Amino acid sequence: GEDVEQSLFLSVREGDSSVINCTYTDSSSTYLYWYKQEPGAGLQLLTYIFSNMDMKQDQRLTVLLNKKDKHLSLRIADTQTGDSAIYFCAESMSLTGGGNKLTFGTGTQLKVEL
Amino acid sequence: GAGVSQSPSNKVTEKGKDVELRCDPISGHTALYWYRQSLGQGLEFLIYFQGNSAPDKSGLPSDRFSAERTGGSVSTLTIQRTQQEDSAVYLCASSLALGEKLFFGSGTQLSVL
Numbered sequence: 547g548e549d550v551e552q553s554l555f556l557s558v559r560e561g562d563s564s565v566i567n568c569t570y571t572d573s574s575s576t577y578l579y580w581y582k583q584e585p586g587a588g589l590q591l592l593t594y595i596f597s598n599m600d601m602k603q604d605q606r607l608t609v610l611l612n613k614k615d616k617h618l619s620l621r622i623a624d625t626q627t628g629d630s631a632i633y634f635c636a637e638s639m640s641l642t643g644g645g646n647k648l649t650f651g652t653g654t655q656l657k658v659e660l
Numbered sequence: 661g662a663g664v665s666q667s668p669s670n671k672v673t674e675k676g677k678d679v680e681l682r683c684d685p686i687s688g689h690t691a692l693y694w695y696r697q698s699l700g701q702g703l704e705f706l707i708y709f710q711g712n713s714a715p716d717k718s719g720l721p722s723d724r725f726s727a728e729r730t731g732g733s734v735s736t737l738t739i740q741r742t743q744q745e746d747s748a749v750y751l752c753a754s755s756l757a758l759g760e761k762l763f764f765g766s767g768t769q770l771s772v773l
Contacts, residue, residue, distance in 0.1 A: 576759070577761075579761070581764075586766075587766055588664075588751060588764040588765050588766040588767050589751065589753075589764040590764070591761055591762070591763060591764075594761060634703065638759075641708065641715065641716040642715050642716045642718075643710060643713075643715020643716055644710065644715070644758045644759070645691060645693075645708045645710060645715065645716060645758045645759075646758065646759050647693075647705045647708070647716075647719075648693075648695075648703075648705070648762060649705070650702060650703035651702070652702050653702065
């Protein structure tokens with residue numbers, strides 16, 4: 547199947563770390579992505595990881611990839627109120643003609659409380 | 661342009677009417693994608709273009725949906741005889757080339773009454 551699964555909600559206090567988890571299905575995915583969507587806005591590419599990597603760090607963001615378990619996580623350090631948004635993980639699947647289709651998870655609503 | 665631009669940002673239409681949604685990709689991006697985001701369905705892939713051709717139309721929900729791209733740039737998504745279940749946010753994305761990262765526009769919120 548093509549289901550990419552995420553928990554629906556996460557609530558954290560400002561300054562704490564947030565960890566958003568995702569399980570995906572296609573072990574042949576070359577890249578895995580994290581997108582952020584704020585209210586009324588489109589999807590903003592946050593970060594991505596190549597499938598032969600285990601970890602990628604980008605400022606406050608840390609992506610961990612466990613290929614064996616097809617598990618992807620996004621850790622946001624020192625979470626701020628501006629981080630409140632919906633976070634989507636996505637896996638990349640090849641399409642006819644050479645393109646790639648991103649299959650998205652359901653999205654995790656992150657709420658940051660003061 | 662600086663980013664992917666979509667118009668209109670909001671569209672309200674009556675059931676049975678046709679609508680056209682426009683996407684202007686990032687300048688120089690050869691690949692263009694259409695997605696639909698609706699409650700209960702999440703994000704669905706609709707179609708993609710490499711240049712002006714659409715090698716994979718498998719995601720289009722019905723034959724009422726069509727899309728074209730001209731000049732390797734602007735794309736229009738047309739929905740004929742709109743139905744209430746077509747109500748959703750239609751998102752366009754572009755990438756520099758096939759297999760590269762996708763950058764999304766802000767979407768068109770379509771409401772079919």
